[in-house]
Amino acid sequence: MILRMEACGAHADSPHVRTPWVSVWSCLALAISLRAHDVRATEPMGSSSDPARADSAAHVVALADSTRSSAAADSTTLPPARAIVVPRPRLGIADTVTILPPILVDAVRSRDAERATATRARLERADLVRFQPSNAGDALEGTPGLEVARTGPWSSNVTLRGLGGNRVLVLVDGVRLQSGRGHGAQTSLVSVDRLESVEVLPGAGGVQYGSDALGGVVELMTHRDLLGPHRTTFMLTGRTSDPGNERSAQARLRYFSPRVGAELSGGLGRLDALVTPDGRVPNSSFHEGELNARVQASLAGSTLDLERTQHTARDVNVPAFVDDAGSHAEYPLQERVAHRLEWKLPARAGRPELGLLAIEQNFRTAFIETSADSQFLRGRFAAMRTTRADDRIDTRSFGVQPTARLGVMKLAGEYRHENTRGPRTTDVTIVNSSGVQTSSTTSAGESVPPARRDVLAGRVFAPFTWRALRAELGARYDWMRSHADSTPQSFTPILHVTDKNWSFEGGLAWAVRGWLPYGRVANGFRAPDLEERYFNDGFHGGMRLFGNPELQPERSRTVELGVRTGESGWGALRRARVSVYRSDVDDLITLRYLGQLYLVPRFQYTNVRRAVLEGVELEAECGVGAWRLAANAAAPRGRDTDTGEPIPDLGATRASLDLRRTLPATGFTGIVGMRVRWTDASGKGDPQLERPAHWTADAEGSASAWDTRFTVTLRNLTDTRYREPLGFIDEPGRHLALSLRHERSLPW
Numbered sequence: 013m014i015l016r017m018e019a020c021g022a023h024a025d026s027p028h029v030r031t032p033w034v035s036v037w038s039c040l041a042l043a044i045s046l047r048a049h050d051v052r053a054t055e056p057m058g059s060s061s062d063p064a065r066a067d068s069a070a071h072v073v074a075l076a077d078s079t080r081s082s083a084a085a086d087s088t089t090l091p092p093a094r095a096i097v098v099p100r101p102r103l104g105i106a107d108t109v110t111i112l113p114p115i116l117v118d119a120v121r122s123r124d125a126e127r128a129t130a131t132r133a134r135l136e137r138a139d140l141v142r143f144q145p146s147n148a149g150d151a152l153e154g155t156p157g158l159e160v161a162r163t164g165p166w167s168s169n170v171t172l173r174g175l176g177g178n179r180v181l182v183l184v185d186g187v188r189l190q191s192g193r194g195h196g197a198q199t200s201l202v203s204v205d206r207l208e209s210v211e212v213l214p215g216a217g218g219v220q221y222g223s224d225a226l227g228g229v230v231e232l233m234t235h236r237d238l239l240g241p242h243r244t245t246f247m248l249t250g251r252t253s254d255p256g257n258e259r260s261a262q263a264r265l266r267y268f269s270p271r272v273g274a275e276l277s278g279g280l281g282r283l284d285a286l287v288t289p290d291g292r293v294p295n296s297s298f299h300e301g302e303l304n305a306r307v308q309a310s311l312a313g314s315t316l317d318l319e320r321t322q323h324t325a326r327d328v329n330v331p332a333f334v335d336d337a338g339s340h341a342e343y344p345l346q347e348r349v350a351h352r353l354e355w356k357l358p359a360r361a362g363r364p365e366l367g368l369l370a371i372e373q374n375f376r377t378a379f380i381e382t383s384a385d386s387q388f389l390r391g392r393f394a395a396m397r398t399t400r401a402d403d404r405i406d407t408r409s410f411g412v413q414p415t416a417r418l419g420v421m422k423l424a425g426e427y428r429h430e431n432t433r434g435p436r437t438t439d440v441t442i443v444n445s446s447g448v449q450t451s452s453t454t455s456a457g458e459s460v461p462p463a464r465r466d467v468l469a470g471r472v473f474a475p476f477t478w479r480a481l482r483a484e485l486g487a488r489y490d491w492m493r494s495h496a497d498s499t500p501q502s503f504t505p506i507l508h509v510t511d512k513n514w515s516f517e518g519g520l521a522w523a524v525r526g527w528l529p530y531g532r533v534a535n536g537f538r539a540p541d542l543e544e545r546y547f548n549d550g551f552h553g554g555m556r557l558f559g560n561p562e563l564q565p566e567r568s569r570t571v572e573l574g575v576r577t578g579e580s581g582w583g584a585l586r587r588a589r590v591s592v593y594r595s596d597v598d599d600l601i602t603l604r605y606l607g608q609l610y611l612v613p614r615f616q617y618t619n620v621r622r623a624v625l626e627g628v629e630l631e632a633e634c635g636v637g638a639w640r641l642a643a644n645a646a647a648p649r650g651r652d653t654d655t656g657e658p659i660p661d662l663g664a665t666r667a668s669l670d671l672r673r674t675l676p677a678t679g680f681t682g683i684v685g686m687r688v689r690w691t692d693a694s695g696k697g698d699p700q701l702e703r704p705a706h707w708t709a710d711a712e713g714s715a716s717a718w719d720t721r722f723t724v725t726l727r728n729l730t731d732t733r734y735r736e737p738l739g740f741i742d743e744p745g746r747h748l749a750l751s752l753r754h755e756r757s758l759p760w
Contacts, residue, residue, distance in 0.1 A: 047559065048254040069205050091689065128475070129484050129519025129530045131574060131591055131629075133212040140207050142670075143687060143710045144251060144725045144749040146258060146283075148199040148207060148232060154670070154687070156629040156646040157214050159229075159663040161738035164288045166218040166325060167343070169196035171738055172214045173633040174625045174650050174662040175227025179538055181217070183188065183231040185319075185350055190224055191375040191407045192430035192465060194543035199232070201323045201348045203279055203302050205262040206234045207647055214591060216536030217572040218515030219486035222426065222469050225480040226233040226538040226568050226597070228682045237313070238266065238273020246760040249279075251751040253727075256292075256744070257284040262302075270313040286331065289733040289745035295334045295342070296741075307410045323347065326332045332740035336400070338384035345378040365417040372410040377434075379403045381551075387442075403459055405434035410739035411467075420473040431464035432542050459549040460559075463496040463542045468606075471515075480523040488515040492539050496546045506561040513565060538566045544617045546603055557603070558616040566619075568597045586633040586640075594626040623659055625650040642670040660701045664694035664737040681718035686710065694737040706734040724747040 034679035040236045052356040103265040110461035121179055133155050149160045152391040159171040181550040182189040182197035189197035212412050217225035247264040264278030279302045306319040325346045333341035343472055351372045359365035380402050387395045411428030436459045442451040471488035492511040517534035540563040574591025600621040606614040645667040650659040672685030688709045695701030714723040 018533040024560060027255050028188070046683055051550050053222045069423070085626060094186070098430070108508050112475050122554070127484060127519075128482050128528065129532045130534075131214055131532075131593075133214075133587070133631075135212070136203065137208050137209045139724075140210060140686070143712050144253070144723065145204055146253075148204050148210075150204050151200075151204050151207065152210060152212065152230070154644065154668055154689075155212050156631060156666075157627065157648065157663075158212060159738045160736060161740075162736065163740050163742075164298075164328065164330040165283055165296055165411045165744075166200050166300070166328045167330055168199060168568075170199060170230055171594045171663060172212070172230070173593065173627060174229035174648055174659065175568075175595075175597070176738065177224040178224055178541055180227045181223075181224040183229065184321075184350075185233055185235050185352065185370055186231075186408075186413075187350055187371050187373065189232075191432075192409060192542060193375075193405065193432050194541040195487065198346065199230075200300075200325065201346070202232050202234070203260075203262065203281070204564045205260070205301075206277065206304065207280055208236060215532070215572055216517075216534040216568045216595065217473060218490075218513070218535065218536035219473065219488045219517040221535060221538045222467070222471075222488060222490050222515070223492065223513075223565075226536045226566055227595075234304075235306075235317075236266075238268055238275060238306070239270060239310055240273070241270070243268050244760060245755060246758055247750070247753065247755040249753045251749065253747050253749040255280070255287040255747065258282070258749075268347075271310050273308045275304070278303045286741070287510060287744060288742040288745070290742065293331050293742065294585045295329040295340050296331040298325060299327040300328075306404055314355060314357040317352075317356075319351070320354045321347045321352070333381065335384075337386065338396075340381060341381040343377065343379055343380070345376060346373075347376040348657075349376075359417065367415040369413040369415075370411070371413075373408070375405075375407040377403070377405040377407075379405070391444055392425065395442050395450065396449075396614075398441045398443070399550070400438075400439045400441075402437045403434060404436075405432065405460075408430040420476065421472060423469050424473075426467065428467040430467075430542070431462070431465065432460060433459070433462040457549055458499065459547050460543055461496050461499045461548075463494065463546050464495045465492060465542060467492050482521045482523075484517075484519040484521075489513070490537075490539075494539075494542065494545060496542075509545065509561050511565050513537045513539075513560075513567075526580050527575055527577045529573075531571075531573045535567065535569045537568070540565065540601060547617075556609075556612050556614045558614065560617045561737070563601060563617060564599045564619050566599050566601060568595050570595045578630050584634055586635050588632040590628070590630045592626075592628050594624065597621075597623045597625065613683065620654075622653045623650055624653055625659070625662065628751045638674040638676075640672050640674075644668055658697075659736060660695045660698035662694070664703070666690065666694040675715075682713070682715035684711075684713045691734075691737065701738070703735055703737050707733055708732050708734065720752055720754040723749075723751045723753075725751075 018030065108491070114636065131463070135152070140151040140273065145166070146165065152158055152170060153160060155479060157173045159176070160168050161171055161176055162168040169177060170180055170182065172631060177196035178190060178194060181195070182199060184202055185707065189199070189201065190375045205459045209670065210230065212228065212230050214228040217229045221229055245266045249262045251260045252258065259281065260281035260653055262277065264275065264277035267274045274703070280300070282299045283298050286293040300323070302321070302323045304319070304321045306317070308315065324346065328343040328346060330341040333339060353370040355368045357366040385397045385398055385401045386393060386400070407430065408429060409430040411426060413426045414422045414426065415422065423441070436457050438455045438457065440450060440451070443449050469488060469490045471486065473486035475484045476481060490511070490513045494509045494511070496507045498507060515535055517532065519530065519532040521528055521530035525690045543559065544563060545559045545561050547557055549557065551557045570593060572591055572593040574589060576589035577587065599619040600623060602616055602620055603615045604618040604620065606616055608614065626647065629644075629645045629646045632642070647665040648663050650662045652659060666689065668687060668689040672683055675682035675684065686709065688707065690707040691705060693705040694703045708728055710725065710727050712723065712725040712731055714721060725748070727747045727749060728743070728745055733745070734743055735741065736743060
């Protein structure tokens with residue numbers, strides 16, 4: 013809350029309007045009375061030697077208290093400023109005190125906010141929606157050490173410090189977005205319009221999260237606290253972008269009360285085609301929709317939170333699989349349905365803080381891959397062989413995660429059950445050089461036989477503080493049992509596998525005059541997913557892939573040293589961080605060529621690589637007046653310790669500058685900004701991953717008025733043709749994007 017005391021001359025009927033010294037004196041007297049109230053908090057207000065001044069101060073302080081108590085108001089819908097006139101009978105004048113409306117940030121607090129020795133990047137909603145990203149993956153691009161690997165405009169997953177796919181754990185409000193089947197988490201299954209904040213934790217996170225946190229963790233948070241003063245808010249968001257005809261819209265209704273809160277939201281989105289500087293990309297469209305319902309209630313001193321989320325994407329085309337011969341791939345369906353129940357009981361005298369998170373989740377995937385292969389006889393084209401593989405995969409999981417906090421010690425456990433099944437139909441058609449179909453066969457099978465996995469885990473984590481020194485220690489034990497049913501397609505009698513793993517971490521931080529040097533040592537692991545263990549079918553048309561039940565879990569050890577600071581330099585430096593890290597990764601899972609059988613190339617998953625990943629990351633944010641400048645850079649590198657060769661799929665050295673300015677107040681608020689990013693060449697020596705260096709620029713302007721935020725963005729300002737270091741498609745060319753977000757409080 014800000015108190016602004018205006019000159020009393022604002023009242024034309026005041027007899028002292030022509031005496032500026034009287035106005036100054038009255039404002040000074042009010043300020044002295046407020047200061048006296050702060051210093052002598054125990055002194056009765058009525059004991060003041062000036063009753064008029066004491067009454068005025070009491071009025072203002074009471075108003076300030078009432079304003080603070082209403083701080084649960086939605087920050088996006090603010091009431092107009094109120095002017096309170098306090099009479100001054102002794103002086104015969106009036107003072108005007110303007111109470112500006114409160115601003116509340118009520119997003120869910122981090123689940124592990126007490127951690128100080130780990131690198132953490134937190135992106136609030138204002139950062140996530142800048143330059144109008146199309147999906148959640150695009151919104152994370154500016155995070156140091158993070159890369160987005162794309163096979164299409166919708167299909168993407170994230171990579172942290174050179175480790176990607178299922179080696180990066182993605183959470184949505186504490187729920188795993190990984191399916192347990194493989195291929196990594198699809199961040200597009202969470203609409204960017206629902207995001208309230210995102211936390212990125214690079215480096216091994218085995219103690220906190222168990223399997224899959226080998227390279228780090230990305231947590232997408234969509235929740236706000238729904239318990240507070242009575243009010244109802246409505247939000248409507250619309251976005252359009254051309255060329256490509258991208259359209260999306262979302263509506264949300266929230267009800268707040270001290271005992272029960274509720275939220276209902278839904279959205280639709282579509283893209284006709286990806287448009288690059290070279291033109292429209294074939295096989296690059298999609299449609300999607302999302303529906304979410306949530307209830308939060310206060311019961312007997314505890315909090316209960318129940319949510320159901322459904323995100324469905326249809327006709328998702330994958331341009332990375334398109335070639336001139338006619339090969340292509342698509343997802344007719346990708347769907348996530350999740351039910352989430354969270355219970356929290358705060359700590360009281362003699363009772364620890366308790367919590368329970370229960371999850372039930374279902375992933376449905378339909379994937380069709382069509383591969384066209386030319387056949388030659390004695391150097392002449394003889395026939396075209398087309399293979400169409402149709403997978404229908406259903407993966408379900410449920411689990412519970414109890415937690416308890418005893419003093420500084422936090423105890424947690426987890427039980428999770430995952431199972432997967434799904435038939436595969438393969439059609440093979442041969443057409444000779446004359447255009448006559450000579451053969452057509454259909455076979456039924458299962459890429460993965462019915463398989464399941466059970467996980468039991470327990471962990472302990474405790475921070476210890478002594479003066480300016482802070483230490484954090486943690487340990488976790490995971491027991492994982494995988495099993496596949498015996499079917500005619502099973503290729504091995506080894507169908508039961510048990511993985512056991514201990515994870516440890518320790519960190520130290522020391523606060524020194526506003527700076528925080530810190531260090532951390534941690535390890536992580538990733539158990540092979542069900543596909544890597546039990547897959548047995550063709551892929552990419554003419555090849556055969558076998559799983560390997562004898563795979564060992566991938567393991568990593570991370571050492572990181574850094575220093576960070578908050579606001580310093582008289583407010584000019586908002587925050588800064590510099591850190592160096594090294595990760596040793598053992599038993600990475602990759603494909604091994606087994607040779608040919610009946611002219612069919614065969615591959616199998618195996619553990620082969622030992623790798624060292626290291627790098628430097630820098631972040632800084634400065635602000636002077638209405639100007640704000642943010643800069644970051646990351647320089648990763650890695651090598652295969654078996655061969656001594658550099659690792660091509662690590663990412664690239666990047667640097668970015670983000671400049672924004674708040675426009676002068678003219679009845680509405682506005683911001684203009686520009687972001688410039690430079691990416692070094694990457695993937696040298698690998699024809700599939702080799703990328704030239706490039707730079708891109710984006711510009712944006714936004715204004716807020718009438719409870720509505722209007723934004724116009726020009727992406728890829730210079731119309732640069734480029735690919736991301738780990739992407740398999742060209743990025744969009746120059747695009748104009750428009751959006752509006754209207755949010756207001758309803759009268760009921």
